[in-house]
Amino acid sequence: MWCAQCRFAPGESGAPQGMAWCDMTRLFGIETEYGITIDEVDKVDVVEESMQLIRCYQQGAFVPLWDYRLENPRRDERGFEVKNLLNDADEKVHLQQDRKRKIPFKELKSDLIIYNGSRFYNDHTHPEYSTGECTSLFELVAQDKAGERIVDICAQRRTEMLDQGVVRMYKNNTDFEGHSYGCHENYLMDRSVPFERILQGLLLFFPTRQIFCGAGKVGVEREDRAPIYQLSQRAEFFEVIASVDTMHKRPVVNTRDEPHADAAQYRRLHVIVGDANMSEYITALKVGSTALVIDLIEAGCLPDYQLKDPIAAMKNIARDQSYAWLVEVEGPGHRLIPAVEIQDAFLALARREFAGRDRETDWVLSAWEDVIEKLRRDPMDLVGVCDWVTKKWLIDSFCEAEDLAWDNPDDLFWMQSQDLEYSNVDRDAGLYYLLESQGQMVRLVGDDEVAAAMSEPPSGTRAYFRGRSLEKFGDYVSSINWDRIVFKRNGRQHAVDMKLLVDEERVVRYNEVLDRSETLESFLEALDKVERRP
């Protein structure tokens, strides 16, 4: 088995000394909900259009395979289950209208699993692309970008089907009118870690990490609607410390308990507080630094700070036009410290504990340090690296050239239109992609790697097993989910439980069996032997 990054097998001659693997050891993935619109169409039915867009991925008729019985987003990590998830008032009205639609639930969702192990479906109002599980940051970046390409291709196909208008897809998190949609990260972590310690670490880390991983936004869309530039698209939407909800009274720490693994051993940390990033560098740094912070939480090793009000800190940092990013920490007196110091404290601990562990960890440590240094000195040195800085630089240049004023509502709309176009995934139209084509954005993966990731699953994880199973024996798959595949043959069902496929050795054995097997029968027989092997 090969490491996708260094191309060496563990222990092979020439492999990096003392580093068996280049990639990190934790499973992680990214789910992105895309904004959808059609030029020249005043009122787009986003539910219908999201469904149609997903269906443009495939050639033949849609066959619903996703098994919803294994999903329960109402279960809370703290040991209880809520009756209902909360929706905002606006959404409640929409949902009542949706109930009158004649489209069956499974048809509406149009849930697809792609050969690269990802899930591509209509999350009711948005096309959503969820990468397969990765352990390599750089593979994750390729898989995330593959999602953008797939969404873009579907938009082109959908445009060709329409009588008028162009379908445009945006990898952003807001419509500037108070509606927000997510880019969620998932990290598998140790169940035995006390939830209080998880809270302690994340309530310090999440509000402050936006100084490098915010996507940037023109304007404030809630409360005072101030005409300012914010670091983050999502920061102003968070209202509580912890809860299982994701659409209303959003929490800094989401407590959804769906491990998709052995629940006695693992939690899946479902992170809803981040923005969708166009920058490859920031996607890797966001996930990499968060993974290291989870390592620190598991090790019981955290900076000696506590934010007095994490929600206020999040909003204040996003809105701070001075970029001092001062936050109030607990303790005697009124103590304000820069958010950069808190990130620095996390970095120092991560360096002390994990430096030299593997090459991707070292990359994260180095990138984190470099970004912190530049944020401290002059954030604008991160044009081409950080999304919020790059977007701000674009908007400022445009305002100066066109003599636009932040307090003029028409000018503000034009700025917001530029903000939106930064995240347009059409590589011929999007402003991010214009910068990238000019060589101005730092990249971590090549176009060929992104193209490959559109059909190739991440190596060494169960995403490979899921994607390849579907590719080889898809005709026999009767249902599928993140952690289970059911094959049907001659009237008999064979369920393969993938909950245990988070253990590296087991994954290797399963994937080898899959690669070797010519027929479904030999495949299931060999899997059975693997399971019975001591």
Add this chain to the structure above:
Amino acid sequence: MDKVLQFERRTKPVDPGGPGPGDDGDGGPARPKVERPDTRDLLRRMRRVDPNQARRYRQRTGE
């Protein structure tokens, strides 16, 4: 140097294991050094963006 020439540079993917763009040559991981781009092409493109695109862009709350 004519600033337009800066646009001739092509994006290069970083080898995650080796020196990257702007690397100081110590064999460590990539340290990005990105010059601030010339704005002429960008501004030309940005002027073509519909000023009302954001005004018309209406979504529903997602998860």
